Amino acid sequence: MADTGLSRNTNTAGPMEVRFRGGGFAPKSRRWVGVLVFVVLIALIQWGTESGWISALTLPKPTDVLATFGELWQSGLLFKHLQPSLTRLAVGAAIGASAGIAIGILIGLFSYVRAGLVPLVAAIFPIPKIALLPLFVIWFGIDEGSKYALIAFGTFTPTVVATYGAVDNVDRSLIRMGQSFGLSWLSIVRKIVLPGAMPGILSGLRISLAIAIILLVAAEMLGAEYGIGAYILEAGALYDLERLFAGVVILSLLGVIVSASIGMIERRVLGWRT
Amino acid sequence: MDIRLESVSHHYGETEVLRDISLDIPAGQIVCLVGPSGCGKSTLLRFIGGLERPSSGRVLQLGEAPEGCLNPLTFVFQDFALLPWRSVCGNVSLVLEDHGIRGNRAKAIIEDVLTRTKLSDFADALPKQLSGGMKQRVAIARALAVNPAVMLMDEPLSALDSQTRELLMDDLVSLWNRQPFTAVYVTHNLAEAVRLGHTIVVLSRRPGKIREIVTIDTPIEDRRPGDPVCQRKHDLLWDLMREEARAADEELIDG
Numbered sequence A: 001m002a003d004t005g006l007s008r009n010t011n012t013a014g015p016m017e018v019r020f021r022g023g024g025f026a027p028k029s030r031r032w033v034g035v036l037v038f039v040v041l042i043a044l045i046q047w048g049t050e051s052g053w054i055s056a057l058t059l060p061k062p063t064d065v066l067a068t069f070g071e072l073w074q075s076g077l078l079f080k081h082l083q084p085s086l087t088r089l090a091v092g093a094a095i096g097a098s099a100g101i102a103i104g105i106l107i108g109l110f111s112y113v114r115a116g117l118v119p120l121v122a123a124i125f126p127i128p129k130i131a132l133l134p135l136f137v138i139w140f141g142i143d144e145g146s147k148y149a150l151i152a153f154g155t156f157t158p159t160v161v162a163t164y165g166a167v168d169n170v171d172r173s174l175i176r177m178g179q180s181f182g183l184s185w186l187s188i189v190r191k192i193v194l195p196g197a198m199p200g201i202l203s204g205l206r207i208s209l210a211i212a213i214i215l216l217v218a219a220e221m222l223g224a225e226y227g228i229g230a231y232i233l234e235a236g237a238l239y240d241l242e243r244l245f246a247g248v249v250i251l252s253l254l255g256v257i258v259s260a261s262i263g264m265i266e267r268r269v270l271g272w273r274t
Numbered sequence B: 001m002d003i004r005l006e007s008v009s010h011h012y013g014e015t016e017v018l019r020d021i022s023l024d025i026p027a028g029q030i031v032c033l034v035g036p037s038g039c040g041k042s043t044l045l046r047f048i049g050g051l052e053r054p055s056s057g058r059v060l061q062l063g064e065a066p067e068g069c070l071n072p073l074t075f076v077f078q079d080f081a082l083l084p085w086r087s088v089c090g091n092v093s094l095v096l097e098d099h100g101i102r103g104n105r106a107k108a109i110i111e112d113v114l115t116r117t118k119l120s121d122f123a124d125a126l127p128k129q130l131s132g133g134m135k136q137r138v139a140i141a142r143a144l145a146v147n148p149a150v151m152l153m154d155e156p157l158s159a160l161d162s163q164t165r166e167l168l169m170d171d172l173v174s175l176w177n178r179q180p181f182t183a184v185y186v187t188h189n190l191a192e193a194v195r196l197g198h199t200i201v202v203l204s205r206r207p208g209k210i211r212e213i214v215t216i217d218t219p220i221e222d223r224r225p226g227d228p229v230c231q232r233k234h235d236l237l238w239d240l241m242r243e244e245a246r247a248a249d250e251e252l253i254d255g
């Protein structure tokens, strides 16, 4: 091959560095990019609303939203709204996620449970949980009970599906290894299946917790005096865009915080991944 | 403790994998299994280790496992099978915890096996930080920790480069010299078989039958590369394997 006329021709081009093509597909920490996207977007809206090509009816001025937010903070109303919301979120998501992980693991481990529950979960999953809110009110009362139930129910199904998928994906050869060393069933589950399923369970939680935040607002739209959802609903009814957006920003921040904390847990617990 | 296979045969669905295998594995000896790819070597090893059951025939254990033996039939897997979330030390202690060995007793055993496999400096490393050869040594250390009566090794060195393989073979020879263990050693590599095997069992192409049993009387610590006896055995095995491979090829062409 080296002696063909063709390669001799290309040789005259002299040495050339091999083109690097191995980049990408390996997520790196580039946190400032996310911040930059937000800053640019907000600056654009601010400029648009001030110069007038975004009408005041379409979007509020970011500075006005910030001012509303400041008022909310100073009047102490922020915490009055935030505290019940966070409690509902924590209680509901904790119930839903832990039940989901437990049932998901049972489905992953026992064929009978799988045969019995997978169709049921598939049937429950596509129901918009918000549609069941009136039912929950009758079952669990108009107070906190129905709100916890709605959030718990909404987080439950995606967690179940993610968890049993994660258990199914645990490396069979590791389980074989456990059996070949005579480990007890419980040891295999605790020391091999659960840690092996952890990555899948955590990425499932990301989705479940975002759904929990969505449902939090839905739950508070019905019979809640305080709460971010109630606040947004009231602002919307009055077409008070500044307050509406202040509420939306709080929800977004909540989403970012939840996602960041799961990222932190992943870095701590899943440091063994290559 | 000896192992005896009594006319073991096996089918996976329609495919016949193993046919009428009878074999004795005497205590304190290394039996190598060689044969063409797909002839059922790994399957046979799983039967011996009790991870699967043959369609017919029996695998017998003759005599009691010696005192202090935690897991009589212990595998060393080709793909290492280390828990990636546990350190080297944790991977070894995994197999001790279930036998109620914790604390200082576990520490003593772990220290001993890591020294024997030259891993003492890496006790706290995670598998992702180790090279292939080191991972395989961890797998061997883990197997040694349960003091096995029989080691079942499925191509333990085939994922490694030839230098590392040589080194690990020397390690296995010196481990065996210190304390003779029984082993069934599956390999594709005839040099490994001639170096480590007291007995070498040649299986035919699928369905696997015993084609030939070759014994080498030279003590394994005295075997050197280029040793005439070993070289003759190696050539004999080579011819047997080549015949099998050619026959398998012809079958494909005819079929």
Ligand SMILES: Nc1ncnc2c1ncn2[C@@H]1O[C@H](COP(=O)(O)OP(=O)(O)OP(=O)(O)O)[C@@H](O)[C@H]1O
Residues within 6 Å of the ligand: B012, B017, B035, B036, B037, B038, B039, B040, B041, B042, B043, B044, B206
């Ligand atoms: N779980 C299984 N289900 C169905 N067929 C199987 C299964 N395991 C192995 N086989 C088949 O049995 C045959 C023997 O497989 P086995 O893995 O024992 O071969 P082997 O001798 O170890 O091959 P190699 O040298 O390539 O590792 C193969 O044809 C394989 O396709």
Ligand SMILES: [Mg+2]
Residues within 6 Å of the ligand: B041, B042, B043, B154
């Ligand atoms: Mg194999």
